[in-house]
Amino acid sequence: xxxxxxxxxAFDKVVNGRRVTLINLTNSLGTVVQxxxxxxxxxxxxxxxxxxxxxxxxxxxxxxDGYLNSKERFFNAVxxxxxxxxxxxxxxxxxKKQQVTVNNGINHLHGGNQGLNEQxxxxxxxxxxxxxxxxxxxxxxxxxxxxxxxxxxxxLTEKNEFVIDxxxxxDQNTVINLTNHAFxxxxxxHTKTILSNKLFIAASAFTPLNGNMIPNGRKENVxxxxxxxxxxxxxxxxxxxxxxxxKTARGYDLNYVLDGYPAxxxxxxxxxxxxxxxxxxxxxxxxxxxxxxxxxxxFLEGKDTGKGGVCYKEHTAxxxxxxxxxxxxxxxxxxxxxxxxxxxxxxxxxxxxxxxxL
Numbered sequence: 001x002x003x004x005x006x007x008x009x010a011f012d013k014v015v016n017g018r019r020v021t022l023i024n025l026t027n028s029l030g031t032v033v034q035x036x037x038x039x040x041x042x043x044x045x046x047x048x049x050x051x052x053x054x055x056x057x058x059x060x061x062x063x064x065d066g067y068l069n070s071k072e073r074f075f076n077a078v079x080x081x082x083x084x085x086x087x088x089x090x091x092x093x094x095x096k097k098q099q100v101t102v103n104n105g106i107n108h109l110h111g112g113n114q115g116l117n118e119q120x121x122x123x124x125x126x127x128x129x130x131x132x133x134x135x136x137x138x139x140x141x142x143x144x145x146x147x148x149x150x151x152x153x154x155x156l157t158e159k160n161e162f163v164i165d166x167x168x169x170x171d172q173n174t175v176i177n178l179t180n181h182a183f184x185x186x187x188x189x190h191t192k193t194i195l196s197n198k199l200f201i202a203a204s205a206f207t208p209l210n211g212n213m214i215p216n217g218r219k220e221n222v223x224x225x226x227x228x229x230x231x232x233x234x235x236x237x238x239x240x241x242x243x244x245x246x247k248t249a250r251g252y253d254l255n256y257v258l259d260g261y262p263a264x265x266x267x268x269x270x271x272x273x274x275x276x277x278x279x280x281x282x283x284x285x286x287x288x289x290x291x292x293x294x295x296x297x298x299f300l301e302g303k304d305t306g307k308g309g310v311c312y313k314e315h316t317a318x319x320x321x322x323x324x325x326x327x328x329x330x331x332x333x334x335x336x337x338x339x340x341x342x343x344x345x346x347x348x349x350x351x352x353x354x355x356x357x358l
Contacts, residue, residue: 003044003046003054003055003056003307003308004054005024005032005034005044005046006022006034006043006044006062006063006307008021008022010022010062010063010064011036011038011043011063011064012064013064013065015038015064015068015120016120018120019120020036020037020038020064020120021036021037021123022034022035022036022043023035023036023037023123023125023131025128025129025130025131025154025155025156025162026128026129026156027129027156027157027158027160028158029048029158029160030046030047030048030054031046031047031048031156031160031353032044032045032046033045033046033154033156033162034046035131035133036064036067037120037121037122037123037133038064038067038068038119038120038121039067039076039077039078039116039117039118039119039121040077040078040116040133040135040152041060041067041075041076041077041078041117042058042060042076042180042182043058043060043061043062043076044056044058044060044307045057045058045162045182045351045353047160047281047353047355048355049188049279049280049281049355050279050280050281050355050356050357051280055186055188055279055281056190056307057184057185057186057281057283057353058076058182058183058184058185058317059075059183059184059185059190059306059307059310059312059316059317060075060076060183060306061075061304061306061307062307062308066304066306070304071301071303071304072183072299072300072303072304072312073117073118074110074117074181075181075183076180076181076183077116077117077180077181078116078117078150078152078166078178078179078180078181079110079111079115079116079117079178079179079180079181079321080110080111080115080116080137080148080168080176080177080178080179081111081115081116081142081144081148081150081174081175081176081177081178082100082108082110082111082144082175082176082177082329083110083111083177083178083179083181083293083321083323083324084109084110084177084179084255084293084321084323084324084325084326084327085104085107085108085109085213085214085326085327086100086107086108086326086327086329086330087106087107087212087214087327087330088102088106088108089101089102089106089107089108089143091175091329091330092329092330093145093173093174093175093329094173098143098144098145099143100112100142100143100144101113101142101143104213105212105213106212107212107213107214110181111137111142112141112142112143112144113142114137114141114142115137115142116135116137116150116178117181119135119137121133121134121135121152122134122135129155129156129157130153130154130155130156131153131154132151132152132153132154133151133152133153133154134149134150134151134152135149135150136148136149136150137150139171139172144174145172145173145174146170146171146172146173146174146341147170147171147172148168148169148170148174148176149168149169149170150166150167150168150178151167151168152164152165152166152167153165153167159352160352160353160354161350161351161352161353162350162351162352162353163348163349163350164180164348164349164350164351165346165347165348166178166345166346166347166348166349167344167345167346168339168344168345169339169342169343169344169345170339170341170342171341171342172341173338173339173340173341174338174339175328175329175337175338175339176337176339176345177323177324177328177337178323178345178347179289179293179321179322179323179349180321180322180349181319181321182319182320182351183297183317183318183319184197184274184283184317184318184319184320185197185316185317185318186274186275186276186279186281186283187276187278187279188278188279189308189310190306190307190308190310190312190316190317191310191316192316193236193313193314193315193316194235194296194297194315194316194317194318195234195235195236195239195315196234196235196236196276196277196278197234197235197274197275197276197318198232198233198234198235198274198275198276198277199229199232199233199234199272199273199274199275199294199318200229200230200231200232200233200272200273200274201229201230201256201271201272201292201294202230202258202259202260202270202271203222203229203230203256203257203258203259203271203292204221204222204223204230204257204259205219205220205221205222205256205257206219206220206222206227206254206255206256206257207219207220207254207255207257207291207325207334208220208245209245209248209249209254211244211248213248213249213253214326214327215255215325215326215327215331215334217331217333217334219257222256225243226238226239226241226243226246227245227254227256229256229272229294232273232275235252235296235315235318236315239251239252239296239315249298250298250299250314251295251296251297251298251314251315252294252295252296252298253293253294253295253296253298254293254294255291255292255293255294255325255326256291256292256293256294257290257291257325258271258287258289258290258291258292261288261289261290261291261335262290263288266288267288267348268286268287268288268348268350269286269287269288270284270285270286271285271286271287271292271320271322272284272285272292272320273285274318274320275357276357277357279355279357280355280356280357281353281354281355281357282353282355282356282357283351283352283353284350284351284352284353284354285320285322285349285350285351285352286349286350286352287322287347287348287349287350288347288348289322289323289324289347289349290324290325290334290335291322291323291324291325292320292321292322292323293319293320293321293323293326294318294319294320295318295319295321296315296317296318296319297312297314297315297316297317297318297319298314298315299314300312300313300314300315300316300317301313301314302314322347324337
């Protein structure tokens with residue numbers, strides 16, 4: 001099933017008093033990444049497979065109305081101010097208890113109900129291959145202190161690298177954890193699950209979870225567990241293993257401790273590769289962050305019909321989210337997520353695509 005560009009008019013709408021738009025980033029290799037300023041989302045990621053056919057490697061919606069009515073609120077968006085979970089929605093900041101929105105059982109997830117994914121960002125298209133988007137999360141929004149300014153720069157290179165540069169600063173001390181929640185599927189069409197996609201993660205350890213999906217504060221080796229992706233393995237190979245963390249999450253929803261962190265020069269290092277033998281598509285991920293969250297679309301329950309009229313069911317996408325560890329504000333042994341007033345948070349993630357997978 002070949003993929004086409006989504007028309008600009010499908011995203012021409014005013015939301016919360018601001019104009020939504022769609023931006024096309026292109027290179028000479030025929031790759032196109034379509035971005036909307038609603039949540040700074042990746043709408044389409046069009047690449048050529050081994051046979052030369054154009055494939056869209058992210059699922060999601062083909063219109064702004066689709067996203068506004070979606071059951072999956074985080075499709076392909078920039079996530080924050082704190083991506084992933086915070087236990088009970090509480091943590092200490094400068095010795096004082098902070099309470100943020102509880103929106104995932106008893107926990108806080110992905111910045112709450114009015115995070116970056118729900119905002120209409122300011123956008124400047126810098127060139128045919130570059131764009132800059134910016135957003136301010138107001139003091140008190142979802143319980144967080146301080147006005148947080150976030151800028152994201154998108155860049156599509158001639159090496160088929162899609163680069164995301166994050167920059168943030170706040171006028172009060174805060175915590176921060178930013179990522180992109182892209183839902184990938186490298187199959188020839190998105191009616192198929194990602195269980196045949198093969199995955200390699202450059203991580204010899206993970207952070208085990210309790211029954212509420214919160215890390216217990218330890219790091220454990222992946223060896224001899226269903227969580228071992230230190231050699232290429234089909235995502236579906238062990239997803240049904242008799243393991244409490246897999247059963248609770250209905251699949252993988254786990255943070256991996258990346259071996260390359262911290263890089264000596266601070267530059268992005270290799271984190272993971274996703275391949276699909278049937279299309280030859282290969283997706284390599286590089287980051288400067290300490291963790292990678294593997295999520296296998298466990299709660300896509302057929303409630304969203306997206307691009308091409310496809311109904312998204314369980315395991316029809318995989319997310320590989322570069323970020324800090326879950327519940328880090330409550331885990332002093334984890335890498336710090338503290339952002340002091342006036343200081344800058346910077347991060348970079350790179351998605352590199354090719355069609356040479358065997």
